[in-house]
Amino acid sequence: MKLAVVQPETPDAVEHEAPLPVLQLVGVRKTFGDFAAVEHIDLDIHEGEFLTIVGPSGSGKTTLLRMLAGMEAPSEGNITFRGELINDLPANRRPTCLVFQSLALFPHRTVGENIEFPLKVKKIAPAERKARALELLNMVRLPENYYGKNVMKCSGGEKQRVALARAFAYDPAILLFDEPLSALDYKLKKAMEKELKDLHRETGKTFIYITHSLEEAMVMSDRIGVLRAGRLVQVGTPEDIYNRPADRFVSEFVGEVNVIEAVRSTAGGWTAAEGGAPIELRLPPELSEANRVTVVVRPEFMRFLEKPDAADNALNGAIYNEYSLGSRIQYQVRVGDRTMLVELSRAHGWKGRFDRPVLVGWDAKDAIVVPA
Amino acid sequence: MADIALSSPGTITAPRRHFAIPAGLRCATPVIIFLLLGFVAPLVTVAAYAFATPRSFAVFRSFTLENFVTIFNPANSVWLSFAWSIFFASLTVLLLALVAYPIAYGLVRVFGKWSGLISVLFVFPLFVSENVRLYGWVLFFIKNGVLDGTLKLAGLVGGPDILFTPGIILFGMVYVYLPFMLFPMTLGLAMVPRDLVDAASDLGAGRMMIWREIELPLAMPGILIGMLLTFVLAAGAVAEAKVLGGQAIIMITHDIEIAFTYSQNWPLGSALAVLLMIIVSGLSLFVMSKLDLDRILGKR
Numbered sequence: 001m002k003l004a005v006v007q008p009e010t011p012d013a014v015e016h017e018a019p020l021p022v023l024q025l026v027g028v029r030k031t032f033g034d035f036a037a038v039e040h041i042d043l044d045i046h047e048g049e050f051l052t053i054v055g056p057s058g059s060g061k062t063t064l065l066r067m068l069a070g071m072e073a074p075s076e077g078n079i080t081f082r083g084e085l086i087n088d089l090p091a092n093r094r095p096t097c098l099v100f101q102s103l104a105l106f107p108h109r110t111v112g113e114n115i116e117f118p119l120k121v122k123k124i125a126p127a128e129r130k131a132r133a134l135e136l137l138n139m140v141r142l143p144e145n146y147y148g149k150n151v152m153k154c155s156g157g158e159k160q161r162v163a164l165a166r167a168f169a170y171d172p173a174i175l176l177f178d179e180p181l182s183a184l185d186y187k188l189k190k191a192m193e194k195e196l197k198d199l200h201r202e203t204g205k206t207f208i209y210i211t212h213s214l215e216e217a218m219v220m221s222d223r224i225g226v227l228r229a230g231r232l233v234q235v236g237t238p239e240d241i242y243n244r245p246a247d248r249f250v251s252e253f254v255g256e257v258n259v260i261e262a263v264r265s266t267a268g269g270w271t272a273a274e275g276g277a278p279i280e281l282r283l284p285p286e287l288s289e290a291n292r293v294t295v296v297v298r299p300e301f302m303r304f305l306e307k308p309d310a311a312d313n314a315l316n317g318a319i320y321n322e323y324s325l326g327s328r329i330q331y332q333v334r335v336g337d338r339t340m341l342v343e344l345s346r347a348h349g350w351k352g353r354f355d356r357p358v359l360v361g362w363d364a365k366d367a368i369v370v371p372a
Numbered sequence: 373m374a375d376i377a378l379s380s381p382g383t384i385t386a387p388r389r390h391f392a393i394p395a396g397l398r399c400a401t402p403v404i405i406f407l408l409l410g411f412v413a414p415l416v417t418v419a420a421y422a423f424a425t426p427r428s429f430a431v432f433r434s435f436t437l438e439n440f441v442t443i444f445n446p447a448n449s450v451w452l453s454f455a456w457s458i459f460f461a462s463l464t465v466l467l468l469a470l471v472a473y474p475i476a477y478g479l480v481r482v483f484g485k486w487s488g489l490i491s492v493l494f495v496f497p498l499f500v501s502e503n504v505r506l507y508g509w510v511l512f513f514i515k516n517g518v519l520d521g522t523l524k525l526a527g528l529v530g531g532p533d534i535l536f537t538p539g540i541i542l543f544g545m546v547y548v549y550l551p552f553m554l555f556p557m558t559l560g561l562a563m564v565p566r567d568l569v570d571a572a573s574d575l576g577a578g579r580m581m582i583w584r585e586i587e588l589p590l591a592m593p594g595i596l597i598g599m600l601l602t603f604v605l606a607a608g609a610v611a612e613a614k615v616l617g618g619q620a621i622i623m624i625t626h627d628i629e630i631a632f633t634y635s636q637n638w639p640l641g642s643a644l645a646v647l648l649m650i651i652v653s654g655l656s657l658f659v660m661s662k663l664d665l666d667r668i669l670g671k672r
Contacts, residue, residue: 071570091574104571108589117585118575170575
């Protein structure tokens, strides 16, 4: 087992050296009849990175993953592995291994037999197979006496680990994950996310993970690709996705946000498309010509104001309800006929009286301006 | 129950409940009565007849092993009928497994939306009586019949002379019992999750390895049920050998029928029937015990 593989500090470092991407997708498209599940995807996947593809259900992420695994062939475009075209290479001859959402453990085989399956395919001697299986059990933090255990009698988290060990036994260059953690309860899921990232570090292999949860992606990934209706809307580091979302869809995907449509007024300033309140905003250079933009403000950048000039923007509203989010409190504020969300840390929160009139505001620098 | 609860203060209700018949048993009573009259009673009668004086109707009034002595007398060739029956039944099961597997696989994995229609086509012959269908085949294969006549009319040499041979008996049995193998097998194959096949392939396994390691073991419960069902049915088959085989081969079931009808020797017929039951159920249980179903099903 390779341990302590040197990881690139940031993807930028990789781009400087410009090595061959381990996996390259050029114009990849997949149609089923008239329906295009995946539309023209260009993507370079770097050696040893943890890339997560996020998208809502039906966005084509499973289809994309199945194409990488070799279970579906692309209708158009090319997939290359280290410069070699692998479009039509079947799954059993690809250097990829998929961890299924269902885990797809063989129910009639023991934990050991499951892990040894890819070794048996390679016709490795039984003694050597067993030694390797025990090694893998250690790696995924399962006790060695699980070797002879009925796989169906394992708990959810244990099955997860067996599926991981089996995938590592195949020794693929790239591991693919199809939301394998979705069936676990919250606490175990959180622990497994971190363990998966540790395993990524320890093995140095390329991980490609798909999920519908951006929160999950944020925890683990070096880079995140956001998929919407078969198209990659944005690919970037978790920080990019969070701080510089490409559009309203990505910004809303990150979490609950306040969205305000703004139009350029005749006087040269900006006003809310609904209501006409003046909005102060900072236009990014690429939108300098736009006449209509979407302003996205995260609830944590909103605050309650004493006076209207305490922030760049201020709106009159009334508190409708409050929700405890653990370390923070979220307030739902009715402004006109729309709802805005304000989040304060518990320390700064205050017990509001329902329907109490408040002034909510935010600074222009905290707002994200995306194309309308 | 409700009125017991209402009258409970003061009255002793608990001991009475001990004698109450549980609801499950009460619901099962009609079935139990039906099974006792329709299944157990005839079976007991047949067993009793097996020990009655030969060529008599002295059931329950005599006890003798004479019938079995007759059967086990080496001068008697009845053992040959047993052998033919078991041999043909085994061969039928083997051929059926080979014939039905590709069809079952197609129904589950290949035919897609046509599966329903194709299944119905396989069920359709069951709507017609077995004897009628077999006589249909006789008309098809008989000299100057459908096949032979048509070929001769077309100026060809005529059809093969295969009617009344052991081969045609086997054909008839495979034909008649196909649905009984096909549907349990289809169910068995449908129980193999698609993901497991994909996963095995993804882990490097080829077609044969997937079949041997994943598909076959997971479909085994269905396949075994199909084999057991067809074996028991085929061992009890009588019409195929009589109608298509034209008595080229005498099956044990035919011997039993003769004993009950022409020779009016009910005790001998019963003894043969009891023996057949013991042999068939013994063989089936032996084979089932050899195959570890729990392991196959992963319930170990």
